Amino acid sequence: MPRTLIARSESWPLNRPFRISRGVKTAAEVVVVELHEEGRSGAGEAVPYSRYGESPASVLAQIESVRSAFESGMTSAALQSALPPGAARNAVDCALWDLEAQLTRRSVADIAGIMAPSEIITAVTISLDTPERMAQAAARLDAAPLLKVKVDASEPLAQLRAVRAAAPAARLIVDPNESWSPALLKRLLPDIAALGADLIEQPVPAADDAALEHIESPVPICADESAHTSADLERIARRYQAVNIKLDKAGGLTEALAMRAGAEALGLTIMVGCMVCTSLAIAPALLLINGAGFADLDGPWWLARDRDNGVRISDGRLYPAALWGFPR
Template sequence: MGNCADLRLDVTRIDLALKSPFRISGYVMEKTPVLIATVRRGNAVGRGEAAGVYYLDDTADRGADILRKLALNMPADLTRDTLRTLLPPGGARNALDCALWELEAREAGKQVCELAGLPTPRRLLTTMTLGANDPDVMARGAIGFAGARAIKLKLTGEAAVDSDRVRAVRAARPDVWIGVDANQGYTPDTIEPLIGVLVDCGVSLLEQPFRRGREADLDGLKLPLPVAADESCLDLAELETLPGRFDVVNIKLDKCGGLTEGLLIARRAKQLGLQVMVGNMVGTSLSIAPAYVLGQLCDVVDLDGPIFIAEDPAPTVVYDDGHVTCAPEIWGPDAMIAEALPAQ
């Protein structure tokens, strides 16, 4: 990237209000705190947004503190590659890594996909997520996603009610691909009643059934549908532990620490024979844009974070006919960059 002696870093911390409370196994969310990293060199600007990883206590506040301390003594040789050794995986590194990608793209006059060695981006078929709720509420929500072609259900680890949730959504939407996300809610004993329901309802993916650290519980357990690792794989190093237990890896930029690491994981996962999924934390379209680049390499795409917030600042990604499209005006060399939001 060039000399970083004049690279400046600013950090903003804001709260994004949600349209309604969002429930997953063990958590109910009413707002999403995020941090925005902005880097400047000369007239070029780059931005990245991150929410952190709630189950690791990697909060937006902690991430903002990490970056503010770094801003006081920016390394002269900072690049996206050296950042991977400077900061651990997590929200702070994700925000700064994505900001450096945009800065580099603007300085080079090239699209981020081109810098990443990818073709011109195509629109992506994406799942739309239903938070865990009463089965009839989730069925109505599935009908409300009228244009969706793929729906992901959040489960809570209660086999009986989770089974009712799956049946209700499948009855409401017999036409869509369905995946379920257990968010670590099950054990090998408690999941057994659910499996038959998943098969009967044509569910195509089971994400993170058991707790992080209990991956060995999958050994010898022959599940009749693909299993995805989310919490069980945070970064490139942990990817090597998945083959033989998982079929899919869910890459989230907040977990792995940015687009640079995400691309490395996706390419290595394919070498290991794993399918690749890209997911996201709740956030604005700015947080989706780098993940959209990664999504060009993915078999499953779950990039619906902005639909849950009360207001997504323009320009925004577009959801249409079950797909997501991220226009160049959102992030990259052609981005429309507004004035920074007030810091909190």
């Protein structure tokens, strides 16, 4: 039976708007790849991200460019050079891992030699809004151990103080999504430290992050938009204390696993992150959790409806499901 590849875009409405400093999202726009071989199939999901010049159409075109190679027997190793890092390679790479699980009747965790988690604490995101509304959102999440607070440059301290007052016991990740200047970061650092924040994620634009080499921060700073693959890690280690590994940036589980190993070797704290997505995208990311300092995998929590048999997120705790990576 010949190998076949099917790719499509899907739109999953959110249960409420998701706002960050760059804009607002009302649906998760994803691309799904299905790979079929010997009567078995594997699936992978990716999120095209305009910040990196991607759209569903461009990602589908990239996937189409490797169709004949896949149908001729392309391996995961060959895929790494066939497509650049990004959403397209992620969808195909994760589908290849899942297909191997179906063909070998072994879990992806077993194939990769990784212990799959049974339960994790994930950050739950407080979307960018007025300080009052952000406080209300935090109060509704008073049982969550870890909150990720989206801020911008307009009134970040008011936003953070409102969240802290409403959730005094929660650990905090501050995420400006590149909206601060280095000067603003330096000015805010003492107050952010006084609020007890655990991490500041990508405060300045990636293009300006060389300035971080000259800033002594009392709160660890995590690279997100500045870090995509293993090739970035030595530069990241000079400027940041942590790195956010996302499958969509790395271009799949294969590179993300290599990136995790490289980050550990450099002494970087690891965050495992995601885009706003369904559980199909979260399942492979869970295999990066071992040794990570932070998980930020609440993408499906924002959906009006997730995929059937998806992960469950309750009070900031995520419970995995056998949606992907297990023999079916």
